[in-house]
Amino acid sequence: MKCVFLGIGSAFDAGQTNVSILVECGGNRILLDCGFNAGHACMNMVPDAHDIDALWISHFHGDHFFGLPFLLGSFFNAGREKTFHICGPEGIEDKVTQTVNLAYPSLLGKIGFGVVFHEFKPGDVKFVSGFGVSTCAIDHSGSAQAIRLECAGKVLFYTGDGALNDDCTQLAKNAQLGILEAYSLDGPVKKGHSSIMASVNFAISARIDTVCLVHLENFVRTCRVKNVLKQFSLSDSTVIIPEQGQVFEI
């Protein structure tokens, strides 16, 4: 399983692409989240991006799904014919349809390829485009869900945004790679978000081999990296702050 970090930025970090990860396994590719500027990164950085099989939307904040009008429009321009699978929390079809219609009112009517929606409730387990997909609720906005992706014996856990809970610990158990939102360093955590230290402790409890921390608040990411690195020495898991474009194989 190969993971390409197309973006690692939080919602309003002007210097970064919003968090978005392309996961490839067994010849299939699923994109995890597609925020404001992530569609552009995807089409720029990924060979044959118009051929990606599926998309997971973790929740309905703009920095996680407002890149969809651009992405679907780019697929259309490239003459895509292959069906595209869009997975997400309850309401996924309505949210995506409204968003794309606002941007390009005629696009969905002429798009030329199938768009199939897969709606997940917390606890659902489904098989989409070669990936086993299971989810749990996470404490963020409304219907936000974390995801466990399985393919060819490899396991990836991705939070989207949110404060970690016991269901997340169960869902993430023994994942080889955890991609966790961590907004602050430690101390008081912004409501509905995680921190670096909370994420490291979570990784140890869930026995995650390698943790990639994303969605860091701009000041934490740019000014407090030395403190962050000191904290890492406390951890049994390997903890990484990936850069945009970084690739991990598990």
Ligand SMILES: [Zn+2]
């Ligand atoms: Zn959010």
